[in-house]
Amino acid sequence: MKFGLFYEISVPRPWGRDTEKVVYDRCLEQVKLADELGFDSVWAVEHHFLEEYSHCPAPELFLTACAMVTKKMRVGHGIVVCVPEFNHPIKIAERTAVLDILSGGRLEVGTGRSATWTELGGFRVNPDETKKTWDEIVHCLPKMWTQERYSYQGRSWSMPQRTIVPKPFQKPHPPMWVAVTSPGTEIDAAERGMGSLGLTFGGFAEQEQKVKRYRQIIRNCEPVGEFVNESVSTVNFLFCHEDDAEGVKVGRRLTGTFNYLAAQLLAAREAYPTKSYPSLGLLPSLRREAAGPGDEMGAPEGIAIGNPARIVRELKKWESVGVDRVNFLLNALETVPQEQVLNSLRLFAREVMPHFEKKETSRTEAAAAAAGAR
């Protein structure tokens, strides 16, 4: 199992001149340390207008900075919004290629379509269309990355023949993922040969079924890219402390703050009746699970808060249902002091990581290696 960091970059009010800079600097300090400690990857969301919850509208810039302060960590879009009003497909292909070059071939490309009215309405996007445009763009991207000359006449966008440069450093191209929030999106990921970038979870039984279904379907997939990225990742919170009670207490503060903030978002479905968004998206299940009463210590099942022994136990459950990678949210509104966040990372690396063997995600690595990547 691999471990990564996952950033929403929440910024508390009041917003002074330095507030956002301080938060960004702290994130980069965490990333740098995590790289030294052996964390595998760092992921950043793309959100717009989500005041306090996420001040991360330009993940490619944040991830570039991450790449500059790290040596080994992979840098991942978690996700880039594949809706032309947000990001023109050509710009997505170009920006990701540049980031892959600057990071020395460490890019992972998560894709998605946004789930809030706040964002969709802000860009004047028709929510009925986003799934279709996402599908169109994820089929285009690998060709834009690999074909010397490219032209396209499609449903939501088109371009005459041009040479899209530069090309990604990884050959044939970076691994591709799908953000999985709505039920059934893991099937969309599998059918397209893309990694399942989980942003929610239900119970372990439900997750096990999802993973099983994903792995069955992906065996007969029609990959959008030139190789299959068979990987399942999920998102979690992390606060690790020698004292279990203290770890759970601070961890609950983190999860509670994050959940409270996330609940303020205006889901697309709440404002705009549409079958295109069958669920509320944006971590609702994670919120539900993490807000539960928990065990006798108050720690919800599956959440990585507490002492190392507890966290090992909870993460083993994820491993047992077939999850390859867990990406951690470390803070929300700076509710956990930076030094405690850094100490939590150090303790996790020292006491928890050794319990998990780093297994390569076979089909991705093999296929990419066969194609001459890395």
Added chain:
Amino acid sequence: MPPRFGKLDTNAWAKFASTINGFKTEEWKLKNAGILELHQEIDDDPADALIPRAMHPAIPAYTIINVMHVEESPVGEFSIAEVRVAGRTGVRPRGFVLRSYCNSEAARKELGARWGYPVTPGDVSLTLRHDRVVGRVKVDGRTILHVEQLDRDVISGNDIQYIASMHLAHSREDQKLVLIQVDPEYAFSRAERGRPSVVALDSEAFGAGGNLRLMNPIMASYTMAEVTLPKIRYVCNPELPALQGTTKVAA
């Protein structure tokens, strides 16, 4: 401490509030209810003055305008219209009702006394046409609300999400102001959506003055449903954050 809170002057607003008899209300079934609902964004900052401190504003702020015609209820046929401002109580989406207008005296009396609807007399109508659904409220012959759903497209009832309401009311027991959560249940027999159009909205008539400034239209829907007005489950202190000031009064 996140996030923003409402800034409604509840004491000034109390003049619109009904007096609720108690919190042990029995549920009502409303049969063959036609419901027109419009969502439209409103200017954020002034909208903060339209929800109580117990609530957080929605991001972006938006208003929910309802016009409902009920064919059968314990007090017979009636129509009611209301304007709400969307927000959150704690982590739950809720709409704060500014004012309601209703064309039935019996319904006004019971809805106010049982669920704290801030309801006053008005000539409310809901009209179905081939290309639109029209909701209107007139008071003393003057139109104070005229809304329409244009381009009627049939959708699934599963795609509709109505959010619960919060009513500011006086408690008969101690005359204190209290926020009543009213979360109806809906069994849909028809659902459609279309473009929203607010032809007329007299914000003074809904107590909002200059604070309700319509902005970006979102969507309109029309449904036919059996509606259950349930027992009151939660009440809140309007001046405290909902996580601190909420009391459970029924399972």
